[in-house]
Amino acid sequence: MDAEFFAFEDLSWQTVPPPARRPIPAAFVRDLDVGAELTIGIPGRYFIDGQVLLRTERSSVEFPDDGELHEALAVCAPMHYWTWRVAPSRNPVMQWWPLEYTWAYKDAISVGVPAQTTDLDGGAEVSATWLDRVRPDVQQPPVLSPIGAREAGALTGRTLRSRNAEGEWFWFVGVSEPLDVDGDFCVRAVPRSHWWLHQVGYYPELQDKVRTIPLHRLFAYV
Secondary structure, rough: OHHHHHOOOOOHHHOOOOOEEEEEHHHHHHOOOOOEEEEEEEEOOOEEEEEEOOOOOOOEEEEEOOOOOOEEEEEOOOOHHHHHHHHHOOOOOOOEEEEEEEEEEEOOOOOOOOOOOOOOOOOEEEEEEEOHHHOOOOOOOHHHHHEEEHHHOOOOOOOOEEEOOOEEEEEEEEHHHHHHHHEEEEEEEEHHHHHHHHHOOHHHHHHHEEEEHHHHHHHHEE
C-alpha cells in the first residue's frame, strides 16, 4: 500500500514557542526607525513599555534630576502614533526622552536552551513560578519569557504572538477569551495597530482584520 496514505502533515511548528525578549539600550540598536516600539523609564524607579518612536531626528533635553543636557528621542503613546498614521494632519502628543533611559526589546538568540517556560509539548516542565521573576533591583527592564496563551490568564487586550509555517512571527492583541469554534479552542485577535485605532473610533474597514486563531498557536510574554 502507498506509504503516503499513512503520512501525516507535520504541525509541530504551531507549538514551537517564540524566543525570549531582551531589553537592549536604544543607543545600541541600529534599526531604530519611526514606529519602533520602545520602553522608557528611570533606572531604579519605573519603566513604561509600549512607547513608539515618532521621529528619526534627535534633540537634547534637560532632565530635572540632574539639570544636564541629554541626547533625546521623540516618543509617544501607541494611540497617538497610530491615529497620526491614519490622519497625518493630527498633531500627536509626544515627549523628548533621554536616549540613555530608553530600551528596545529584541528576540534573544537561541544557544540551544529551550525558550519555553512551561511544559508545552509534554516534556519536562521548566520552573516558572512568580518567585523566579523576582529581581534584585530595577536598573533595567526585565527579560521577557514566552508562555502558552492558555497559561496567561485573561487574553482580551493582551499582546500575543503567533507564527506561520515559514517560521515568521506576528504580533496580535486578543479581543476575546478562548471560545469553541468548530470543536477547536480559538481566540479572536487583531494586529496591534488596529487595537489602538479602535480606542478612538470605529473603523468599518478594519473589521476584516479580526483573526480567529487556535489557542495552541498563541503565546504571551511574562
